[in-house]
Amino acid sequence: MPARIHNPDQLIAQLGEVFREHGFDGASMAAITAATGLGKGSLYHAFPGGKDEMATAVLADIERWFQDEVFGPLGNPELAPALALGRMLDACETYFEGGGRVCLVGAFALGETRDRFHGAVSSYFGNWRDALSSALGRAGLAEADAIALAEEAISRIQGSLVLARALGDPACFRRELARLRAALGAV
Amino acid sequence: MPARIHNPDQLIAQLGEVFREHGFDGASMAAITAATGLGKGSLYHAFPGGKDEMATAVLADIERWFQDEVFGPLGNPELAPALALGRMLDACETYFEGGGRVCLVGAFALGETRDRFHGAVSSYFGNWRDALSSALGRAGLAEADAIALAEEAISRIQGSLVLARALGDPACFRRELARLRAALGAV
DNA sequence: TCTCCATTGTACCAATTGGTACAATGGATG
């Protein structure tokens, strides 16, 4: 009966969407088997640690993506900061699907899971802030100003995702990104 | 055995803290009875609709508080806008305990509960945006600019709560509030 | 003091939870 060989990348992506849609506690094994098409046997074979391990893998995958697409370019001294900043905003627009997709890490930070995955959550946001402030520093800002603006920019991105989802209006997020693009472009 | 007369206001506050700490799905009836000291009998007597009704009552209570302390003053044409804006920031600093307390409505917006309480969530953020943009309009901004700045300010508040919680550094939130105070003061 | 009834705690319910055990499968290796 087994239809062997399951694409692990696709599996992680599917798990991510389940957690995004239901939250950690809300993502029951029943929902996970339904979304992935895999039985418990397969899931616990791939993730002996159960849901915790699945969520950890998802978070690691997200961080890897942002490391490659966002944090890396931002921290790269050989890349023009203006270019890296624009790339960050483009990546966010794509990744969060123009405000239609929520930030799983942010949701985990606010939600019931705040402690359980604190390491991954804090690493994600810490790396983002550090990389962004590094780019802003290279763009000419003093260190304190760079850190302040980095915190502001990340807050605006995360907050507008909350707002967009709350109002049911993804355009909220895109508008905020546009304003942010102008503000960061003026540095 | 009953120790009659239970302060309903205190009960709502306790329920709010449970939902804040565990999330909606995570707040089991066991956790709720523990936090409130009330048995299931009392709880289902006060809230025949179960957890849903409890959460609805908590959300209504939060909206009432913000209506009185924030949205009302912001929308009041007889109040100097600069005063109302300052009062909003003070109220946020107090209510969110300087970044140590999460926004339950924001958490519900991001989390697994996004649809179930969509009405209350969208009303809270919609009223906030409308009241804030009204105050900014009275402060001299054109309507489009007022709406844009209102969305930005709410995003910054909500986002910095996410960031503060994620990094385990409540000061993040207070710093953002301070920057926001400067930005809104310059209007 | 006595009665009444809103309030309460407790025992209980079916359904679902995350997790385990294990046998069947079938591609890869020889």
Next chain:
DNA sequence: CATCCATTGTACCAATTGGTACAATGGAGA
């Protein structure tokens, strides 16, 4: 073709879930 073993689906588990039923309580009004 035969063997092996990683991979898989299924049956099952105790614990917990949200919710209900109901009897005991004890303050308020007569």
